[in-house]
Amino acid sequence: MLTDAPLVAFVATTDLARSHTFYADVLRLRHVKATPFANVYDAGGTTLRITLVDRVAGAPYTVLGWTVPDTAATADELARRGVTFKRYEGLHQDAAGVWTAPGGARIAWFCDPDGNVLSLTQSPGPAGAA
Secondary structure (H helix, E strand, C coil), rough: CCCCCCCCEEEEEEHHHHHHHHHHHHHCEEEEECCEEEEEEEECEEEEEEEECCCCCCCCCEEEEECCCHHHHHHHHHHHHHCCEEECCCECCCCCCEECCCCCCCCEEEEECCCCCEEECCCCCCCCCC
C-alpha cells in the first residue's frame, strides 16, 4: 500500500533556530519551509522534518543516516565545519572515526545539537560502488 508513497523522515529538536543552523549551514540541506512547529528540508529527495518538541528522548542508536560515495571525505568536510565524530568502545575506528564493518561498509557517526545520532555510510567497493 505504501510502496510508492514518498517517505518523510522526522527528527526532534528543542530549538528550531539552533537545529536550522546545523541542518542548513553545516550539513547544507536545502531548506524548504519553516513553520512554528518544524523546519522542513530536502535531503536528497526525501522530506526531512525537524520537529519542535519539549524534550528530545535521546536514542543511543542512529536515527537518521546518509549513504555517501566516500565516508572519509565526507567526514573530513563535516569535521572542517565543526562536526565531531563519535567513537564507540569495541569498534576499531580510524583517526577520522570511520569504522569498516565486516561486510566492507564504511560508517561514521555524529550527533546533531540535540544529541540525535546521525550516520554516514559508504557501500563496500571502490568509491562506494555496490
